Amino acid sequence: MDLVNSKDLAGSCRDHFPSLARQRNGRPAVYLDNACTTLVPQPVIAAINEYYTDYPSCGGRRSHHWFAQEVTDRIEGNTEKGIKGSRRLIAEFINADSEREILFTVNTTHAINTVALGFKFKPGDVVLLTDREHNSNLLPWLRLQKQGRIRVDTVPAKGMDAFDLTAFEGKLKQGRVRLASLAYSSNVTGATLPAREIITLAHRYGARVLLDGAQTVPHQAVDVRTLDVDFLAFSLHKMCGPRGVGVLYGKKELLGRGSAEWEGGEDVIEPAILGGGTVSDTTYGSYSLLEAPERFEAGIPNYAGQIASGVAVQYLRQIGMDRIAAHEERLNAFLSRALLNRYGDAGWFRILGPPEAVRRGGILTFEVRRPNAVGIAKELNARGNIMIRDGVFCVHSYFNGQFGPDWTHPRSHRDHRMIYRVSFYLYNTIEECERLLETLDEIFRERSYL
Ligand SMILES: Cc1ncc(COP(=O)(O)O)c(C=O)c1O
Missing domain, CATH: 3.40.640.10 (Type I PLP-dependent aspartate aminotransferase-like (Major domain))
Structure with missing residues (x-):
């Protein structure tokens, strides 16, 4: 595959990552936990x-x-x-x-x-x-x-x-x-x-x-x-x-x-x-x-x-760091816009950090403030093989400073506030973002958030 000249970065490199070929229940893996650790291409495994x-x-x-x-x-x-x-x-x-x-x-x-x-x-x-x-x-x-x-x-x-x-x-x-x-x-x-x-x-x-x-x-x-x-x-x-x-x-x-x-x-x-x-x-x-x-x-x-x-x-x-950055920004802009269009006005959904996706690189972290807002990452994984991160991402001090030290133990389930992080890398695609959106919609509808 031509890594340098291909217009579609993910399309040209997905074949290099054997883990992306895996399926569960007839569906492919959607790996969006790259800020934690990324997938590994064949040449690295070979070395x-x-x-x-x-x-x-x-x-x-x-x-x-x-x-x-x-x-x-x-x-x-x-x-x-x-x-x-x-x-x-x-x-x-x-x-x-x-x-x-x-x-x-x-x-x-x-x-x-x-x-x-x-x-x-x-x-x-x-x-x-x-x-x-x-x-x-x-x-x-x-x-x-x-x-x-x-x-x-x-x-x-x-x-x-x-x-x-x-x-x-x-x-x-x-x-x-x-x-x-x-x-x-x-x-x-x-x-x-x-x-x-x-x-x-x-x-x-x-x-x-x-x-x-x-x-x-x-x-x-x-x-x-x-x-x-x-x-x-x-x-x-x-x-x-x-x-x-x-x-x-x-x-x-x-x-x-x-x-x-x-x-x-x-x-x-x-x-x-x-x-x-x-x-x-x-x-x-x-x-x-x-x-x-x-x-x-x-x-x-x-x-x-x-x-x-x-x-x-x-x-x-060989791929080029500028191309990787541009690719992540494109995905982030697409998903940010789609999420805000769907849930942004209701007051219980927000994206953390700068409003412009271009300033958030490959990270899109969102907060859900709804009754029982827990377990959404688990459900995305169970329903669609979609892997994202929830929790505090080893930044307890920041969230405690923002929300108060007891924010993880609210007095009522109505005050639940959960943080979810989607993070991209060179192999992610718009189609994967669409899968995430569809599955999130399903989950939110079942929970009567919508
Ligand atoms: C900003 C930042 N610093 C440090 C670390 C720790 O990295 P490692 O676990 O590779 O030591 C991480 C890991 O997620 C990170 O995101």
């Missing part, structure tokens, strides 16, 4: 299989045999053989200066914790967050606050969705902000921050910026050099890649140098976990660290996952 079938050994940082060399070629590259390794492919995907700025982690959560545990905070330092952080970009900071090592502060959004640059600058002016750690795109609303302006402002006041790119990097082109971002975290499982592989990008000068943790300046992060693979030498009284990325990658990693990650980003690049 994972190839590792376990052909060279299931450790990499060449440790052993120096034939199989180990094949592993290392695929992760670190081999110019003699003309192989670009995954680390280089990922660096190119986000336009990093060097592949040595790409640290493999387990996921975004691990990447954020790597910064939280490695940054040398001084008493009184402030870490700034948005008011809608995923637990993975909240708990690491709350724990440091509990330990008295930092103070956590937030920048409340302007209205529902716009980042308040003036409020942000106001906090920076107070002079204690060491780091702003921000969800680049919200996993609730899909809204993306004006990262370039945020980073310029933060740097003006001497603060560093960590972007939680879990919902951004899979859906639009991200260029770390244009952004001048200090750290960027993301997960491959949200971008057609394997589970259990994430990335922390860090500017080279922030990843340390020399053989000790503390060399390189006060904003250098030190490795939170040490062990095999991180050192050049040890005695029972001392150790000398390797440079990044090795010093941050302790123990035997998920080799198959790291190899397949390179294949995943190559796959996405």
